[in-house]
Amino acid sequence: MLDLAIIGGGPAGLTAGLYATRGGLKDVVMFEKGMPGGQITQSSEIENYPGVSGEISGMDLMQSWPEQCMKYGLRHEMKEVTRVSLNSDKSFKVFLAGGEEVDAKSVIVCTGSTPRRAGFKGEDEFFGKGVSTCATCDGFFYKDKEVAVLGGGDTALEEALYLSKICSKVYLIHRRDAFRASPATIKRVRESENIELVLNSVVKEVYGNAMGVEGVLVTDKKGNERDIKVPGIFVFVGMNVNNSVLKQGDGSYLCDVNKWGEVVVDLSMRTSVEGLFAAGDIRIEAPKQVVCAAGDGATAAIKAISYVDSLGE
């Protein structure tokens, strides 16, 4: 039986692995279905990780993290977890793709989240080169420039407001004329002098060259086409929390999740099930930043060590 199974090898999972092994847990395995590093490895530049100044790609930032963990005894198994369930003795069973099963005294779920893609032409081609899903991360690259934002939910409107303080102008493109964001946020957006609402419109295409995005072609409901010349578009059409490992055979979740499927945790990253922790983007109110995910991972590991110690075996 493992002391600890960590599911996901992004910033949260890797930091959990570092703290758990360095903190004395013996049998710790991090199940990561791909190469460790997480979604930040898709980012061409990261500027806001403390202590790392200068231009650095997400891939470069994460490169040394696995090696640091392995030094203290973390084992990485490149396997996809399909489900976690509770055994009758309160330990956990981790089901792996391919049929293998592993028991663990405690589990930290760090499976992250995945921004939804809107599906327009050029979205994948220019992702990371002008198409972004993170205003906190990439907004500064467009300081005093015009940008577009796509979406009509809380995230799109809040991020449009954030970008309006950095950029000279924000075109907020939404497929309807009514927003699903909260009324207070809508009011602030409508009152913002440098946010232009482009309503009843869909993005047909994002175009550019090898250097990146040059503009966005939008079409309104009447079929009129408009060419908005911007070097960046931020796509906020919803997030998918990667919580499928917590789904049980009967469709319920192993622990409490909120209405968006985010895992409910306390300040110690404890879920509603003893011995089960969640860290990073998957948890409620996650700021969705590398530094925060890493902090969560450390917190969860420290608490997992205490939990395993308390079992006294």
Ligand code: FAD
């Ligand atoms: P993730 O990084 O999502 O890692 C989860 C890991 O779990 C993945 O590696 C995945 O393969 C694995 N996994 C998922 N399901 C399973 C399973 N069933 N079995 C096994 N493995 C599984 N943040 C910043 O602070 N600054 C930035 O500049 C910045 N830029 C960004 C740019 C882009 C393009 C994107 C997409 C995000 C950016 N972010 C940035 C956000 C940041 O990447 C995330 O907040 C952070 O990576 C979350 O870490 P995490 O460990 O919670 O999850």
Ligand code: NAP
């Ligand atoms: P969301 O509420 O699901 O909104 C997604 C938006 O994207 C919607 O306006 C939707 O349009 C649009 N959209 C979806 N697919 C699209 C596509 N293919 N092309 C163009 N537009 C598309 O997602 P979210 O804003 O990320 O929020 C997720 C949840 O978190 C929400 O429940 C939200 O309230 C919550 N949240 C809360 C806060 C807060 O409380 N401060 C902050 C952020 C998020 P339609 O409106 O036409 O469907």
